[in-house]
Amino acid sequence: MRGLSHYLIPIFLAGVAAAQTQESRPTSPPQPDLEQEFAAARARHNEALRAASQAKDQEALKKLLAQNPALVFGPRFAAKAAEHAGTPEAVPYLVWMVGNANADLGASALTTLMEQHVTDPRIGRAVARLGTLGSKIGTERARAWAAQVIEKNPDLEVRMQARFTRATMHVGTRARERSEALRQGAIADLKEVLAGSTQRSLQGLAADLLYEAETLEPGLPAPEIEGEDLDGARFKLSEYRGKVVLLDFWGDW
Amino acid sequence: MYPHERSLVEEWKNEPFALIGVNSDADKEKLRPRLAEERITWRSFWNGPQGTSGPISKAWKVTGWPTVYVIDHEGVIRHKSHGGPEMDKVLRECLEAAKQAAATAR
Numbered sequence: 001m002r003g004l005s006h007y008l009i010p011i012f013l014a015g016v017a018a019a020q021t022q023e024s025r026p027t028s029p030p031q032p033d034l035e036q037e038f039a040a041a042r043a044r045h046n047e048a049l050r051a052a053s054q055a056k057d058q059e060a061l062k063k064l065l066a067q068n069p070a071l072v073f074g075p076r077f078a079a080k081a082a083e084h085a086g087t088p089e090a091v092p093y094l095v096w097m098v099g100n101a102n103a104d105l106g107a108s109a110l111t112t113l114m115e116q117h118v119t120d121p122r123i124g125r126a127v128a129r130l131g132t133l134g135s136k137i138g139t140e141r142a143r144a145w146a147a148q149v150i151e152k153n154p155d156l157e158v159r160m161q162a163r164f165t166r167a168t169m170h171v172g173t174r175a176r177e178r179s180e181a182l183r184q185g186a187i188a189d190l191k192e193v194l195a196g197s198t199q200r201s202l203q204g205l206a207a208d209l210l211y212e213a214e215t216l217e218p219g220l221p222a223p224e225i226e227g228e229d230l231d232g233a234r235f236k237l238s239e240y241r242g243k244v245v246l247l248d249f250w251g252d253w
Numbered sequence: 254m255y256p257h258e259r260s261l262v263e264e265w266k267n268e269p270f271a272l273i274g275v276n277s278d279a280d281k282e283k284l285r286p287r288l289a290e291e292r293i294t295w296r297s298f299w300n301g302p303q304g305t306s307g308p309i310s311k312a313w314k315v316t317g318w319p320t321v322y323v324i325d326h327e328g329v330i331r332h333k334s335h336g337g338p339e340m341d342k343v344l345r346e347c348l349e350a351a352k353q354a355a356a357t358a359r
Contacts, residue, residue, distance in 0.1 A: 173320055173333050212314045218331050222324045225309055227298040230281060230288070235296070238328065242355075243269040244347040246340075247322040248258065249315045250297075251277040251305065252287045 034073070034080060035096060041069040074101035081109065091120050098126035098133070107136035114145040121155035128161055131168045131176070139169060139176045160197040163189040164206055171213040178218060187213050222247075254319055254336065255291045261344070262295055269326060269351045270344075273297070277318065279304030326351035 045064065052060040074097065081093040094117070097109035110133055113126050127149055134142045146169075149162035167189045168174060170182035190213060193206040215223060222245075225237040237245070262272050274297030278284045281299060300307030305318070313320075321340055323332035325347045332343040 173317065173335055208314050216313060216322075216330065216333070218333065220330055222322065222328050222330050223312065225275070225298055225312075227309060229296050230276060230284070230299055235298075237273065237324075240271045240273065241328050242326050242351070243271045244326055244344060244351050245322075245324040246261065246270070246272045246344060247275065247324060248254075248272060249275045249277065249310055249313070249318060249320040250254065251318050252284055252291075253278070 034077060035092070038069060038073045038077075038096075038100075041073065045069045070100040071102060074105045077101065078105055078109075081112070085112075086116065088117070088120065091117050091122050095123060095126045098129050103133065103136050107133050110137065114148065118145075118148050119152050119154060121153065121158060123149070123153070124155070124158045124161045127158060128165055130162070130165045131174070134169060134176050142169060157197060157199060157202075160193050160199070160202060164193050164202060164209075167193075167206075167209055167213070171217055172209055180219065183213055183217055183219075255293065257336075258295070259292060265348065268348055269355065270348060271295075275300055275309050275313075275315075277305045277307060277310055323347060326354060 045067070049061070049064050052064055077093045077097050078101070081090045081097065084090040084093070091113070094109040094113050098106050098113065100106075101109065106129070110126055110129065113120075113123050117123060127146070130137075130142045130146055143166065146162045146166040150159050150166075153159050153162070167186035169176050170178060171186040187210065190206045190210040194203055194210065197203055197206070222237065226234070228234050237247070258272060261270075272295040274293075274295060276284065276297040277300040279302055287293070298309055300309050313322075317335055319336055321332075321334060321336050322330055323340060323343045325331050331347055332340055334340055
């Protein structure tokens with residue numbers, strides 16, 4: 001927390017400034033809920049974006065894109081997290097930051113969560129981003145944190161999310177590091193998710209990724225493709241055996 | 254991605270290399286003039302009228318475009334990603350291996 005609180009002070013002040021310039025805030029809500037306020041701001045922002053894009057107002061669009069509510073609210077959530085530092089009250093603010101704020105704030109919030117709140121049952125949404133924030137925090141650390149969550153978190157779905165996220169680090173198109181041992185580990189993780197998770201959406205993702213891990217990873221024979229080309233002539237992928245093939249899933253959009 | 258694809262096809266036209274697309278445009282007729290405009294000379298499977306939910310991308314669990322696979326001369330997958338410098342590096346390694354295999358066979 002030392003390093004974080006150090007630079008939270010200036011952004012805390014920025015947060016206050018941002019709060020004061022916010023228009024149409026509820027005057028004095030009994031319990032201001034920052035998440036609700038953010039959701040409302042985002043809805044207004046999306047509405048304004050739609051209007052500007054319909055009016056083809058490039059100037060207004062540019063201005064709006066620079067005022068992305070997720071970026072505006074980032075320092076305010078950081079200030080709340082700092083206010084409640086070290087207590088469970090900080091967790092929802094930190095989780096929001098991991099999912100919404102810019103990569104720097106997100107990575108520092110994730111660091112705080114993993115160092116101080118690894119047993120909190122509410123960190124699932126943050127755990128889901130261990131893989132994508134990997135370039136900020138490093139694959140090695142991301143992997144160690146996933147292992148800690150799996151070992152220590154009391155919530156089954158949070159543990160399942162950690163297993164799924166760990167698998168995405170090692171198999172699939174966004175894998176950061178590959179080896180046969182890591183592939184076998186990912187297969188084991190995904191089988192655990194399929195057997196243990198009660199969340200349909202996570203199970204669906206895990207089933208697809210398991211299929212990829214078992215049939216579509218580097219080192220495995222490419223499945224045959226039989227189809228027709230853009231002129232309707234039939235051909236097969238295996239006709240190109242003997243050549244190096246760059247198989248490119250593309251679209252002109 | 255077209256300029257990079259074109260340059261690979263051009264650079265390796267005399268090498269054991271093939272760029273094979275899986276096109277996921279639902280409307281083939283709309284695509285046709287674009288092939289000429291962008292000088293897309295390489296062959297593509299068509300993913301069918303369902304576009305991005307067509308059978309080939311489904312079988313290969315593709316959820317992001319572009320997705321690329323490098324397949325070596327023996328038909329083994331060597332790389333998968335959404336493109337980038339690592340793809341080029343693996344392609345070059347695979348080309349070397351393919352040429353060596355062809356030389357030993359001769």
